[in-house]
Amino acid sequence: MFRKLLTFDEAKQVIGQHFKPKPLGVKEIPLLEAYNRVLGEDITATLDIPPFNRSTVDGYAVRAEDTFGAEENKPVRLKICGTVNVGEPPKASVDHGKAAETVTGAPMPEGADAVVMFEHTERKNDELYVYSAVARDENVMKAGADIRKGEAVLKVGQLLGSREIGVLAALGIAKVKVYAAPRVAVLSTGAEVTEPGRKLPLGKIYDINAYSLSAAVLESGGKPVYLGVFPDDMDKLQTVLKQALTSADIVITSGGVSVGPKDIIPQTLDLLGKPGVIVCGIATKPGKPTTIASIDGKPVFSLPGHPTSALLIFHLLVHPIILRMAGRKAEKTSRVKAFASMRMFPAKGRRTFIMVKLRHDDANRLIAEPVPIGLSGAITTLARADGFVEIAENQQFIDTNEEVTVQLFRSWGES
Amino acid sequence: MFRKLLTFDEAKQVIGQHFKPKPLGVKEIPLLEAYNRVLGEDITATLDIPPFNRSTVDGYAVRAEDTFGAEENKPVRLKICGTVNVGEPPKASVDHGKAAETVTGAPMPEGADAVVMFEHTERKNDELYVYSAVARDENVMKAGADIRKGEAVLKVGQLLGSREIGVLAALGIAKVKVYAAPRVAVLSTGAEVTEPGRKLPLGKIYDINAYSLSAAVLESGGKPVYLGVFPDDMDKLQTVLKQALTSADIVITSGGVSVGPKDIIPQTLDLLGKPGVIVCGIATKPGKPTTIASIDGKPVFSLPGHPTSALLIFHLLVHPIILRMAGRKAEKTSRVKAFASMRMFPAKGRRTFIMVKLRHDDANRLIAEPVPIGLSGAITTLARADGFVEIAENQQFIDTNEEVTVQLFRSWGES
Numbered sequence: 001m002f003r004k005l006l007t008f009d010e011a012k013q014v015i016g017q018h019f020k021p022k023p024l025g026v027k028e029i030p031l032l033e034a035y036n037r038v039l040g041e042d043i044t045a046t047l048d049i050p051p052f053n054r055s056t057v058d059g060y061a062v063r064a065e066d067t068f069g070a071e072e073n074k075p076v077r078l079k080i081c082g083t084v085n086v087g088e089p090p091k092a093s094v095d096h097g098k099a100a101e102t103v104t105g106a107p108m109p110e111g112a113d114a115v116v117m118f119e120h121t122e123r124k125n126d127e128l129y130v131y132s133a134v135a136r137d138e139n140v141m142k143a144g145a146d147i148r149k150g151e152a153v154l155k156v157g158q159l160l161g162s163r164e165i166g167v168l169a170a171l172g173i174a175k176v177k178v179y180a181a182p183r184v185a186v187l188s189t190g191a192e193v194t195e196p197g198r199k200l201p202l203g204k205i206y207d208i209n210a211y212s213l214s215a216a217v218l219e220s221g222g223k224p225v226y227l228g229v230f231p232d233d234m235d236k237l238q239t240v241l242k243q244a245l246t247s248a249d250i251v252i253t254s255g256g257v258s259v260g261p262k263d264i265i266p267q268t269l270d271l272l273g274k275p276g277v278i279v280c281g282i283a284t285k286p287g288k289p290t291t292i293a294s295i296d297g298k299p300v301f302s303l304p305g306h307p308t309s310a311l312l313i314f315h316l317l318v319h320p321i322i323l324r325m326a327g328r329k330a331e332k333t334s335r336v337k338a339f340a341s342m343r344m345f346p347a348k349g350r351r352t353f354i355m356v357k358l359r360h361d362d363a364n365r366l367i368a369e370p371v372p373i374g375l376s377g378a379i380t381t382l383a384r385a386d387g388f389v390e391i392a393e394n395q396q397f398i399d400t401n402e403e404v405t406v407q408l409f410r411s412w413g414e415s
Numbered sequence: 416m417f418r419k420l421l422t423f424d425e426a427k428q429v430i431g432q433h434f435k436p437k438p439l440g441v442k443e444i445p446l447l448e449a450y451n452r453v454l455g456e457d458i459t460a461t462l463d464i465p466p467f468n469r470s471t472v473d474g475y476a477v478r479a480e481d482t483f484g485a486e487e488n489k490p491v492r493l494k495i496c497g498t499v500n501v502g503e504p505p506k507a508s509v510d511h512g513k514a515a516e517t518v519t520g521a522p523m524p525e526g527a528d529a530v531v532m533f534e535h536t537e538r539k540n541d542e543l544y545v546y547s548a549v550a551r552d553e554n555v556m557k558a559g560a561d562i563r564k565g566e567a568v569l570k571v572g573q574l575l576g577s578r579e580i581g582v583l584a585a586l587g588i589a590k591v592k593v594y595a596a597p598r599v600a601v602l603s604t605g606a607e608v609t610e611p612g613r614k615l616p617l618g619k620i621y622d623i624n625a626y627s628l629s630a631a632v633l634e635s636g637g638k639p640v641y642l643g644v645f646p647d648d649m650d651k652l653q654t655v656l657k658q659a660l661t662s663a664d665i666v667i668t669s670g671g672v673s674v675g676p677k678d679i680i681p682q683t684l685d686l687l688g689k690p691g692v693i694v695c696g697i698a699t700k701p702g703k704p705t706t707i708a709s710i711d712g713k714p715v716f717s718l719p720g721h722p723t724s725a726l727l728i729f730h731l732l733v734h735p736i737i738l739r740m741a742g743r744k745a746e747k748t749s750r751v752k753a754f755a756s757m758r759m760f761p762a763k764g765r766r767t768f769i770m771v772k773l774r775h776d777d778a779n780r781l782i783a784e785p786v787p788i789g790l791s792g793a794i795t796t797l798a799r800a801d802g803f804v805e806i807a808e809n810q811q812f813i814d815t816n817e818e819v820t821v822q823l824f825r826s827w828g829e830s
Contacts, residue, residue, distance in 0.1 A: 031611060032641055035630040050620060087606030089617040105607050105720075107618045146795055153798070162634060163797045163824065166627030166722050170620075174612025191502030192520050196446060197589025202504040203522045205465060205585075212581030215450040219577060226447055305520075307581050382578045383568070409578065 005281040005288070007393065008351035014278050015317060018294040023327035024249060026177040031168055034160050037178035038221065038327040043154040048144035049170055053108040055084075057139045060099040060121055060128055061092075061112035064136040075122070075129040084109050099128045108140060115139035147171070157329050179327030184217045185248035186210050187227035187240060189265070190255040190305060195229050208307040209254035212382070213314055220319045221326035222250070237268045245272065245298055249325060252318060255305035265302045269293035272300075283393070285347035287313040308381045312353055312388065315409070334408040336387075338368040344398040346391035355385035356406055368406050385409065420696040420703070422808065423766035429693050430732060433709040438742035439664060441592040446583055449575050452593035453636065453742040458569040463559035464585055468523040470499075472554045475514040475536055475543055476507075476527035479551040490537070490544040499524050514543045523555060530554035562586070572744050594742030599632045600663035601625050602642035602655060604680065605670040605720060610644050623722040624669035627797070628729055635734045636741035637665070652683045660687065660713055664740060667733060670720035680717045684708035687715070698808070700762035702728040723796045727768055727803065730824070749823040751802075753783035759813040761806035770800035771821055783821050800824065 006014065026040030055061060061084060070076040078099040082092030090109035092100040099116070100109050108115075113136050120132035147153060153171065158164055160178070168176055188210040196206045207229050214224035225248055230236055244251045253265065270276035273295035282290050286309035291302040301318050303310040338358060346352035356368040371385045387408040391398060398404055421429065441455030470476060476499060485491040493514040497507025505524035507515040514531070515524050523530075528551050535547035562568060568586065573579055575593070583591055603625040611621045622644050629639035640663055645651055659666045668680065685691035688710035697705050701724035706717040716733050718725040753773060761767035771783040786800045802823040806813060813819055 031626060032629060032639075035633045047615065051615060052617060085606070085618075087608075087618050105605075105620075160630075161824075162627045162630035162726060163800075165630040166623045166726070167798050169611045169623045169626035170722070172611045172613075172615060172621045174610070190520070191500070193502075195589070196584045196587045198587075200462065200466060200587060202467060203500075203502050205520075206587045208581045208584045211446060211584035212577045214447060215575075215577035215580040218450045224447075307585070311577060311581070383582050385578075409576075 005283050006279055007283050011279050011282045011290075011292070012317070015292065015299075015321075018275075018278055019297075019299050019321060021321045021324035023179045024182055024325055025180050027180055028175050028177050031165060031174050031176050034165060034168075034176050034178055035162070037160050039154055039156055039158040039160055039164070040177040040179040040327060042152065042156050043168065043171070043173070043176075045147045045149050045151045045153050045171055047171065048149045049147040050141055050143060050145065052143050054141045055102045055104060055106050055108060055115045055139060056141050057115055057117045058103045059101075059115045059117040059119075059139065060130075061094055061102045061109050061115050062099045062130070062134065063094060063096060063112060064114040064134050064138065066097060066099075067114070067116060067130050067133045070130045070133045072131050075131050076133075078128045078130060080123070080126050080128050082109075099130075113137060113140070157327055159328060181221060181223040182249040182322055182325035183225055183247065184222040184250045184252060184322060185225045185227055185244035186214050186217065186252050187244070188229045188255050189232055189237065189253055190229070191231050193229045193255060208382075209303070209305070209310045212307060212311055213252055213254065213303070216311060216314050216319070217252075217322065220322040221328055222322040232264055234264050234268050234271075237264070238271060241268065241272055241300065245295055245300070249298065250318070250322065251298070251300040252303060252314070253300070254303040254310045266291050266293075269295070269300055269302065282313075283350045284313075285350045285352045287316075287353075288350070290317070292317075308355060308385070311382065311409075312355075316353075335405050336366060336408065337403055338366040338406050340389070340398050340400055340402050340404050341367045341369040343400050344370055344389065344391065344404075346393065346395055346397070349393055351393055352391040353388045354391065355381050355388050357384050358386045358406065368404055420698050421694055422698050426694050426697045426705075426707070427732070430707065430714075430736075433690075433693050434712075434714050434736060436736045436739035438594045439597055439740055440595050442595055443590050443592050446580060446589050446591050449580060449583075449591050449593055450577070452575050454569055454571055454573040454575055454579070455592040455594040455742060457567065457571050458583065458586070458588070458591075460562045460564050460566045460568050460586055462586065463564045464562035465556055465558060465560065467558050469556045470517045470519060470521050470523060470530045470554060471556050472530055472532045473518045474516075474530045474532040474534075474554065475545075476509055476517045476524050476530050477514045477545070477549065478509060478511060478527060479529035479549050479553065481512060481514075482529070482531060482545050482548045485545045485548045487546050490546045491548075493543045493545060495538065495541050495543050497524075514545075528552060528555070572742055574743060596636060596638040597664040597737055597740035598640055598662065599637040599665045599667060599737060600640045600642055600659035601628050601632065601667045602659070603644045603670050604647055604652065604668055605644070606646050608644045608670060623797075624718070624720070624725045627722060627726055628667055628669065628718070631726060631729050631734070632667075632737060635737040636743055637737040647679055649679050649683050649686075652679070653686060656683065656687055656715070660710055660715070664713065665733070665737065666713070666715040667718060667729070668715070669718040669725045681706050681708075684710070684715055684717065697728075698765045699728075700765045700767045702731075702768075703765070705732070707732075723770060723800070726797065726824075727770075731768075750820050751781060751823065752818055753781040753821050755804070755813050755815055755817050755819050756782045756784040758815050759785055759804065759806065759819075761808065761810055761812070764808055766808055767806040768803045769806065770796050770803050772799050773801045773821065783819055 081098040084090040084102040084106045086106045092109045094111035114134040122129040188207045193207045194204045217224040279292035293300040355371045387406040389404045496513040499505040499517040499521045501521040507524045509526035529549040537544040603622045608622045609619045632639040694707035708715040770786040802821040
């Protein structure tokens with residue numbers, strides 16, 4: 001089966017043609033559990049905030065015009081007609097020449113349109129001396145001044161942090177519709193791979209990818225479904241992939257895709273449904289063996305076995321699809337500018353991603369230092385790299401001290 | 416009860432004297448559940464990675480010296496003595512003049528010290544023609560080349576992302592010790608406050624703070640315990656606070672701390688234990704009514720009722736304590752540089768924090784634009800501000816177009 005290696009841009013185009021990722025539906029959950037979920041509905045205020053005219057100071061609710069002309073040495077005298085409490089409907093009502101004692105946050109009594117602060121009054125039994133005039137609405141927060149009933153408050157797709165949850169609470173919303181997290185099945189393949197926690201016979205290595213990719217799925221807003229490790233056996237793989245495709249929205253495998261006698265992933269994928277394999281190899285470094293299938297509309301990503309390559313291709317191609325299925329707005333990857341510590345060469349004719357570690361030099365400039373991803377880089381590259389630098393296919397090299405853009409790993413999936 | 420208003424720096428100093436937040440103990444959890452948790456142990460490699468000498472290419476395992484002198488037109492001939500499979504102990508052993516077929520990832524057979532790539536060989540029945548010499552260790556990844564047994568790999572306090580989880584998996588670690596999340600009890604007080612989801616009688620408003628602060632606790636790595644809304648009743652408050660202090664590591668209340676006839680929080684706190692209230696008012700704007708108690712070593716933070724003030728003071732004073740109790744390294748708040756859109760004045764003699772929204776101007780400069788926190792700012796400030804600008808007590812103002820540092824909200828608790 002011959003298939004053409006696609007360029008990175010071609011691969012992205014093919015992915016874009018086959019998958020139009022959309023949110024998978026909403027469910028209603030308690031607001032207290034909504035942190036870090038994605039809002040699945042537009043929120044319109046069903047009440048004014050504040051819901052009533054409130055006093056913003058401790059003092060006396062009055063008719064403003066009754067205080068006009070009041071001065072330090074020429075107080076206006078009003079009759080105290082009652083007290084307004086916070087949290088209760090006002091029992092007093094304020095006619096001309098009257099004043100009702102009130103406190104911050106209490107509703108304005110009928111008739112009153114301003115509040116005189118305590119500091120500008122003096123009380124003598126039932127009589128109030130007002131030493132300073134107030135204008136209409138002074139020291140009053142009007143109903144709806146903050147949010148008007150009917151106002152659009154939050155939009156579908158909003159990631160819910162502490163501030164948005166506060167806004168929803170203010171509107172009395174105790175349950176909120178959020179997008180369902182896409183289910184992403186994750187499995188590793190390879191005769192040499194063993195699950196962590198088991199004994200390690202000679203010739204075997206522990207599985208890394210199903211673990212790191214499951215965590216990366218969480219970072220992207222998906223729900224990982226860990227399926228474990230499978231040998232390079234077409235029948236067994238077909239069975240588990242079929243099951244995965246019935247319950248998951250996306251399937252990720254890693255390993256078993258390198259060109260060689262055991263290259264059975266593309267063949268297995270083609271048997272699962274139509275159209276089958278749509279990308280079989282990408283001209284990138286790393287990530288060349290990446291294989292992608294569309295099985296009755298669901299994406300299956302077969303990532304390289306090399307842990308850093310797998311996470312990188314996940315970040316570049318899988319992460320954006322999970323994000324959109326999770327209902328999140330496509331976010332910009334966090335980037336920083338830095339200076340190359342040495343010359344960086346691309347692989348000839350391939351879009352090249354060079355893992356880098358960031359550090360400050362003596363002049364406090366941010367320096368991007370390549371972390372070798374080569375033979376010995378499987379694990380240590382993962383642990384050491386802060387991000388990566390992209391080099392175009394036709395670029396000769398990035399020179400020492402050239403300014404580069406580093407795409408950061410740490411913010412994967414965070415927004 | 417008279418207490419002195421502390422400056423912001425004095426308040427931080429008092430907090431530092433009374434609380435020495437430390438992690439609260441570890442528990443062992445499955446690695447698959449460890450995403451975004453904090454590592455509670457130093458991790459030392461208990462095995463070499465890779466665990467054995469591996470071939471890094473498909474080809475033939477040989478003794479390098481047998482290939483010396485091999486060239487395109489002067490091949491060396493070797494005898495094929497078997498096949499090495501990936502994931503299995505090698506059955507073949509390679510003597511002088513011999514070669515064993517092998518694949519990427521397979522363990523090196525005894526006797527062999529290099530691998531010739533397929534592309535540089537030709538096989539004729541049992542005989543192998545080698546057209547290119549290999550050096551010792553060529554195309555071999557040595558045991559321990561990536562991580563040596565005994566090497567320190569991850570340090571206690573590390574936040575576990577996809578990359579760290581990959582590293583732990585590589586070492587065969589299926590269960591990992593993580594720090595317990597500090598339990599943070601959250602309640603709101605005030606006669607006017609009602610829980611979202613209930614009916615809203617005239618004079619009442621919905622509780623915001625217990626919800627937004629619970630989410631902020633999650634953002635900081637704590638476990639919120641939502642207790643609900645309580646009236647300004649000393650007996651009831653004392654009961655709930657006592658209960659909260661037995662089960663939680665930190666208690667946060669909000670509302671009910673403003674100066675006035677209903678200012679009962681400080682009095683209640685003093686009754687709960689020793690030394691009681693340690694901070695009663697801070698010369699900040701906003702956040703002046705903030706009250707802090709130490710009750711038998713546990714911190715109780717009584718934050719202002721104003722939602723933006725409460726979240727701001729949480730961020731400035733509570734967040735760092737939760738972080739350290741969660742075992743996380745103190746992280747720098749995310750900051751960006753921006754230009755002030757207008758003159759910003761501090762409140763006289765108070766450390767002032769001005770909420771700002773960020774935008775780019777026509778020249779693509781980042782602009783920090785104040786969001787009013789005043790009378791009408793309760794909810795909309797929360798929703799609109801991207802962060803805040805700090806102005807020192809003795810600074811006259813920040814001028815239009817002056818460069819300012821904006822501390823970002825969105826990254827609260829993220830790292």
